[in-house]
Amino acid sequence: MKFHTKYLTFNTKRHREYINITSELEEASAESGVKEGLCLVSAMHITASVYVNDAEPGLIGDIDEWLEKLAPEGIDYRHHRTGETNGDAHLKNLLIHHQVIVPITNGSLDFGPWQQVYYAEFDGQRKKRIVIKIMGE
């Protein structure tokens, strides 16, 4: 069995930001030498997500607006009594999940036609990490 573990660090300029990490995953997959297996991509922070969807700027705007509608900023969350201000970012993380698994088949990430992997930052402007864990043969 082969294992390959890699961490990516982000420090976004904006408070919320959506970053296409598909090519970084393809690089990690190539480094692993795995021909058949699974590639886990998981946010290590609880105010960010990893999701699979389209690399279309309009859609990314829709996703951001929709997340803000269902889990809005600026509400008097109980969590803010600790001094934090990011209650909404925790809920956004739960709403679209913090991890995905991409199968590896014949040495490549086995994506459908439009699948791209995104890191979604909901409380940025500081260093945050994701872990990529590849396991296979």
Added chain:
Amino acid sequence: MKFHTKYLTFNTKRHREYINITSELEEASAESGVKEGLCLVSAMHITASVYVNDAEPGLIGDIDEWLEKLAPEGIDYRHHRTGETNGDAHLKNLLIHHQVIVPITNGSLDFGPWQQVYYAEFDGQRKKRIVIKIMGE
């Protein structure tokens, strides 16, 4: 290690449709010969989901109505400026996630008493695929 990769293709009659794929997964699990391992089931399109829940028609109606309430069709999504009309389907996909993993224990999919796996189509009436990736011994 054993690996088994299988693709299922759907072409639904309706625009939105919920299809129980549990028996197809059991078949794929049996084909794999895996006694202990993991079975990933993942939509390859970004306007469909795979989820685990109950095979109860009333509940499926509730799920559909609830998805439509939280991520409605017919809104003027930015994504529609590309000519697409399926912005809601992308959001529904994100809301209930596009993949599940079923553990395999003693040669069987290790489900709880009511767990059934569904393919949820949010923009159908055309060919779309899921990938099943089984890995184990």
Added chain:
Amino acid sequence: MKFHTKYLTFNTKRHREYINITSELEEASAESGVKEGLCLVSAMHITASVYVNDAEPGLIGDIDEWLEKLAPEGIDYRHHRTGETNGDAHLKNLLIHHQVIVPITNGSLDFGPWQQVYYAEFDGQRKKRIVIKIMGE
């Protein structure tokens, strides 16, 4: 390859309850002897979830209130025509997903600084289970 399968049973006092299971997962990981691999943690019932977030009581209150807002109890769900009363619990399960995977690196669960794993019960006061499946070397 090593495999380790473990079931945890919950019987909550309250109808909805959020239980930190991180130390139980660390125990299962240690028992497995796995140094590199994946740890799947998955609810076996369709009215409960497993999620990763903060061990902060205020935030847990926020999560509960938010889930109740987006998938409320006491609505006349179609599912209730079967005699059930837990339609909301099925939707809450779908909203925040029923499973997570924690990578294992150098013999430890590879968490970020604030990541804790929770079992979220949405229809409790009876016995319910989760499955932990560890696979690695």
